[in-house]
Amino acid sequence: MSPENFIDHVRAEQESLRRFLLALCCGNAQEADDIAQDALVRAYVSSGSFLGLSKFSTWLFRIAYNCYIDHCRKQRPETIPADSPQALNVPATEETDASFRHQRLYQALDQLPEKEKAVIALHYFEDRSIKDIASILQIPVGTVKYHLSVGRNHLKSLLQ
Amino acid sequence: MKNMDIDSFLRDNKPQVKEDPAFLLEVQQKMRAVEGIKTEVDRQRRHGRIAVITALTAGLICGIIVTLLAYLYPIDPESVSEGVISSIRTFIGTWKHFLLVPVIGCAIALWFAIDSPKSASSRF
Numbered sequence: 069m070s071p072e073n074f075i076d077h078v079r080a081e082q083e084s085l086r087r088f089l090l091a092l093c094c095g096n097a098q099e100a101d102d103i104a105q106d107a108l109v110r111a112y113v114s115s116g117s118f119l120g121l122s123k124f125s126t127w128l129f130r131i132a133y134n135c136y137i138d139h140c141r142k143q144r145p146e147t148i149p150a151d152s153p154q155a156l157n158v159p160a161t162e163e164t165d166a167s168f169r170h171q172r173l174y175q176a177l178d179q180l181p182e183k184e185k186a187v188i189a190l191h192y193f194e195d196r197s198i199k200d201i202a203s204i205l206q207i208p209v210g211t212v213k214y215h216l217s218v219g220r221n222h223l224k225s226l227l228q
Numbered sequence: 229m230k231n232m233d234i235d236s237f238l239r240d241n242k243p244q245v246k247e248d249p250a251f252l253l254e255v256q257q258k259m260r261a262v263e264g265i266k267t268e269v270d271r272q273r274r275h276g277r278i279a280v281i282t283a284l285t286a287g288l289i290c291g292i293i294v295t296l297l298a299y300l301y302p303i304d305p306e307s308v309s310e311g312v313i314s315s316i317r318t319f320i321g322t323w324k325h326f327l328l329v330p331v332i333g334c335a336i337a338l339w340f341a342i343d344s345p346k347s348a349s350s351r352f
Contacts, residue, residue: 193238
């Protein structure tokens with residue numbers, strides 16, 4: 069894959085990829101973009117091994133998810149208690165309902181296990197099919213359905 | 229948020245990504261850096277490969293010459309004199325049947341060295 073070809077593919081996928089990582093990083097845009105950059109470099113380095121057996125975006129998301137897991141292992145993020153003043157500090161630029169809802173959502177996502185968070189993000193935010201999610205996370209379809217169901221219930225109880 | 233419909237809540241509240249033109253530029257910059265590293269690794273590999281092939285070729289040629297000499301001019305044990313050269317000749321003469329083993333080893337190693345991938349890009 070030529071660099072130009074790779075950049076064209078990335079241009080088409082970058083927003084979706086960054087949104088997925090933003091959800092995994094619970095709203096930390098800086099961290100999400102750093103992981104996205106790392107994932108794209110890794111993808112470029114191994115683009116020779118991309119055989120086209122799966123969609124480019126599936127392959128890219130799989131690399132991004134692995135980068136995110138590596139990042140979590142290397143540097144366990146500070147967990148902020150959901151009721152701490154820092155956690156409740158809604159970005160002050162626009163005190164809208166939407167930003168408040170996003171903040172609540174990020175706080176809830178932060179309390180989910182990694183797999184559940186990833187499944188929820190891919191299914192609801194990226195509109196990925198169960199089969200696609202299974203391919204990205206490299207787990208069986210049944211496990212994806214299980215994580216989706218459990219994650220949904222967890223989120224519901226956290227948000228209510 | 230009592231009795232909320234979690235599905236529609238999640239779909240309606242997708243995380244918002246800010247437009248960032250610098251993001252792709254940074255990716256392109258890193259891609260160029262990767263290309264630079266690939267070129268440097270390729271260069272070092274090529275140099276290492278040339279050194280290994282040169283050493284193995286020299287070893288193979290010397291081995292063949294020594295083996296031929298050992299068979300063409302066998303040493304008469306009676307005429308052996310003192311000295312390092314004579315000792316080496318006697319040693320080679322005694323073990324000449326086994327000289328082909330390192331020569332064949334050298335030839336096989338040379339074949340592998342020539343046949344190995346020429347570019348580092350195959351590893352990336």
